[in-house]
Amino acid sequence: MKTVGMIVEYNPLHNGHVYHCQQSKIVSGADAVVAVMSGSFLQRGEPALVSKWARTEMALRMGADLVLELPVAFSTQPAEWFAYGAVSALESTGVVDAFCFGSESGDLGLLQSAARRLHATDRDAPYAKAGAAGDEAALASPADGAMPFREAIQAQLKAGASYPSAYAAAAAGTVLDGDAPADWLAQPNNTLGLHYLVALERLGGTMRPYTIRRQKAEYNQTDITDERIASATALRKLLADSTDPAALRPYVPSYVADVLDRELRAGRAPVGWESLFPALFARLAVVHPKELAEYGEVTEGLEHRILKAVTEVRPDEGEPFEQLLQALKTKRYTRTKLQRALTRILLNHRKDELTPDALRAGVPYLRVLGFSDRGRTLLRTMRKTASVPVVAKAAAFRHRFLDLDIRAATVHATAFRQPTRRDLYRDYYEPPIRLTETSPD
Template identity: 55%
Template sequence: MKTVGLVVEYNPLHNGHYYHFQQSKNVSGADAVVAIMSGHFLQRGEPAMVNKWARAEMALRMGVDLVLELPVAYSTQPAEWFAFGAISALDATGVVDFLCFGSESGDIDWLHQVANAQHEESPVFHELLQQELKAGIPYPAAYGRAISRYIPGTDATELAKPNNTLGLHYLIALKRLHSRIEPLTITRQKASYHQTDITDQQIASATALRHMLFEQQKLEDIAPYVPTSTMEVLTREWSKSRAPLGWEHYAKPLLLQLMNHSAAELAEYHEVTEGLEHRIKQSLPSLSTSSNHVVEDLLGLLKTKRYTRTKLQRMLLRILLNHSKPKLSTALIGQGVPYLRVLGFSEQGRELLHCMKKTAKVPVVTKVTSLPKPSPLLELDIQATSVYALGYPAATERDLFRDYFEPPIRI
């Protein structure tokens, strides 16, 4: 059985994702699909609009065979570590033959060229990157410009596009792990990653769909852009007041963390760098806590040319989740995922799980209590579920500790 791996968030799963799913099977010739899916909190430093089990169900009903959770230690990281975590998970299954990712360019050859030059640390490149950062530009732009200087002919503009960036880091991770997985790419269609306007009758970006839901609060408006199964899952979660969730649902617990810690204590959290702890404390007195946009207002006060919104969101998320620097040290996350958490599977996915009993490089977890010894990263996932449930109007004990109660979804 040939298997293709996908790295996804499905926030929410839409027609563009369905196209990617179909094309991934076509170009790889795969019989089965394994998805590594972010849990409750995502790469841009945001809460998912709907919980991880609902999104896993969307994936399975679309045709994915096995959904594995990308631990929160990786799912909210910058591109390099997000990609490393996802690829280490796919590689650890021992059953994935191909990786297929979407990209703006649709051309994998130039990404291979850059990855070949970048998969080993280069002091020369590091110096070029530091020079660009000293100019006060955001990290993604600085990285692209440093690459274009390090590898003449590389288009910094193309490299700065989000899916191309992730694709490059997938390739770097594959090389660093000496993985046998063969990478493939397809061109992203009709809607760009950050595009907030809708220009097609059937395909819109997840960003645009979330914007529509939060602004208009009408679930039916997104129906033309998502599969029927997605609508059914969202309708159920919406009716239970479990969707859509966004940053403002976490304003109070975030403010509690920010106000209860000194600047020195805030500096101990992951992603709090270069004096941002002082900027946070200086900004708090200017916030209007009666506003319906507390987190949005805080981000506006913190924003500078140096820091992207995504960087600041990830920083606030680490504080909300109590992720200190030691908890996410390079030594720890550099080892790759220490377990494979199963969120759901189809009948064919069940066959893959049976194969993984022999091929998996790390324990396969269907119950969080089944690991022979506690994993610090799994504990972070369990804590993330509890924090995520605080966004519900009335979280129950089952909501707060759902990781202990919820078995993998079977389709």
């Protein structure tokens, strides 16, 4: 059975994702789809709109055959580590022949050329560097004999650029082909695609990569300009403004609107930073600056800036988390960087836990969230081919990264209207979701 992999978040799943899934099967000639999906917290440092189980149901009904959870140790990292963990998960299955990702350019050749150049001249970065994972400044610091690419990033950072801007500018001058547009890596899906391909090189992976050009809506686009396609960012905004899943129906499959409606009625959605702010505030109210500095991505004195800013928040005057972000944002500290730092604080992710040494081996297990009938066949094969344990029951497996996943899901559930014990510890109760008949729209 030929199988294609996808790396997803589905926050929420929309018509653009359906197109990606369909095209991934077509371009790869695959019979089955394996999705590696972020769990309760996502790459941009945000809590997922709905639980990982609700999003797994969406994915299976769309046509995915097997959904695996990307551990939160990787899912909330900067792009390099996020991509490395996700690609390692697909490789570790032993059953995925190809993987397909979306990009703004749709130009696989240009991405592969840049990835090979970067890997050939920067083999030890960032994974062999000292320092804490998620510390972008540390990842960018050149080691002895570092290539011009890393030196160029550091120069951009010292000039006050954000890490994404510094990375794009450095790549444009060192590893990109001369005919690539100067702002090519300022586009987020192009950048993430490059990191997927670099990860494949560093892992010595055998999967064949494909890319599908992103259609009609940009990654962070907040307005809706098409009758059927809108970004997940725009859909979350639309849902926040209307609180009615019916408003999303033109842009999502009917089963997604149904799942969202069910989760909203049950008080399990929408989850966002504002609903988790009380828990974050409780941590910040008692933490010492030295302790705060021990959390991932809290660097260069950011701990003092955070503790000062949180005292200026006025919870009775609008959205307190947004107030905190606006007080913290600078040219250097982007919204995403700050959200990831605050995620680390909320989830108690310390630098000494998530070091490069801890992460560079890739995912240490494959957590199964759901499967179709075809996915069940894949699972039987995976139990023979997978290079790491396949985990169907969280209670039956122990690993510190899995403990982080379980704790993240518990924290996520505290944002529900009236969380039950089962909600808070659902990882221990919930078997993988099994869909006996997929029904894509």
